[in-house]
Amino acid sequence: MLTKDKNDLLTQTGPGTAMGDMFRCYWMPALLAEELPEDNCPPVRVKLLSERLLAFRDSNGNYGLIDEFCAHRGVSLWFGRNEHGGIRCPYHGWKYDHTGQCIEVPSEPAESGYCNKIKLKNYPLIKVGDVLWTYMGPKENQPPHPEWEFALVPPEQTFTSKRWQECNWLQAMEGGIDSSHVSWLHSGSLDSDPLFRGARGNKYNQNDKRPFFEVVDAEGGLYIGARRNAEEGFYYWRITPWVMPSFTMVPPRGDHPVHGHFWIPIDDENCWAWSFDYHPVRALTGEERQAMVDGHGIHVAYEPGSNYRPAANKDNDYLMDRAAQRKGVTYSGVAGIAMQDASLQESMGPIIDRSKENLVSTDNGIIMARHRLLKAARALKEKGIRPPGIDPKHHHIRSAAIVLPVDQAYKEAAAEALVAVPGKAQVSV
């Protein structure tokens, strides 16, 4: 249960809100690099944290993320012409460079310098890995560039996708740290999904369907450990790290690629679910990459011609298949891990009223994450304290699937496994 005022604080991320200010402390994934594939390519509308923006790549290869609307008459620059070092409004020819600086107002004499007085709001946009990242906070507080391992390994070792999720970011993100739903909603996927099946650890999952949980504070957020019985005297641990505000990694399975998510608010009723898969020490195989492109694992197939909207979505009732549900092919009747999650999270409504929920002890990962977010948002608002998760050392993190003696505290016993070390394989069973 969460009171309305706390729920509002956590779910509202527009300009001037406490959680919005907190998100504006971080580098966030804004676009896939494939969305701006070449110089002078078409611009892309972007909405992040309830701000309407336009991303473009100019003729010099500079990435720009600027206010979507021309300062003259408020026309959307999505209709603009991306040409010769800037984007030109088609209405009256005003032109802006990648920093949002107006560089031409054709109706005014160039020597008047009128254009120098016009500047659109802009945010930095940088490419790290397959992702274009932005930082939407004050320039003086801009943190070092992101150092998430999935974005730093060679391109042949990593794959990133995103999908539009039609609900508030928090209810989507909470699914990523709610390990207890996996045994229900995703039952069946361990045997069938090409990106999960065959791992030795799957046997522990299947033999012990009632895991016990341990939630532990971490510097950048939390670790959520799910413990199952392994051989005599040992536990099988699946350890999920959560780094503030919205990064999670799923514990690996065998030698399959490791995966995880970011949940980034578009506005208060929509978010981007970013999904990545990578292998720390080897290239993805052709089969693995194709499976990801086809929407297996944590990825989705897209609605044709859509802007990263899943093919199974609320407009087609998520392609609900009651026969598959009855047969147990899928537990909920919705196919695919990502949409099994998204369909239920969207069914809660755009922003769930958490004052009505009835949490139980196994929801402590969620309770603790909310607590950490509230605490950090208030500390930022009241004392200007920067939240955890900004420091790149908090990005050097991994999930782990590991068998440990029963008398060990997993955070310490698996400490090395939980750190991303270049060239070192993930710890997985």
Next chain:
Amino acid sequence: MHLNLSESARVTTTEESKFRIDYPNSLPRVSRIIALDDGSLEALRAIKDEPWNGARFLRYVKSKPGSEKLPKLPVDGILEDTAGNSFNLSDEINDADIIVMVTTVGNAPEAAEVIGNACLVRGKRASGLVRMTGDQVENLSQTLLSLRPYAAMLVVSSGDEYIAEMLTALRA
């Protein structure tokens, strides 16, 4: 209402969320929050006067001797509330929906065992909250080891403010 939309699309709008039935969908819980050591008792004392839904804040005092049926397995004990009133552990557990053991790192394996067994014989399962008050890694392993058989969920928290946050979330 937009009849051209799918059912899922129609019912997941903000407008439709207003038609969720507004009623109390659960009964009040009976919550017992049990400190296993003096430090934890102080932490509970600090929050006991907040507006709880009947949660009772207690401390573990000692076990009672085993019964004839289970002579070597104590499944009952003495608890005290923050005012010093005594209660039987078995009575407190019998009625409880939520049982939370709160302990400081390095303390009270016996208390966890007695409470855990008292829960077990009644088909209940406690949660454990471990207060981490410094760099106590070695002792943490020992504390976790003593709690694990008796707790479906363990939380290791480095700040006492989480106790109230967790209990509020659980409607204690």
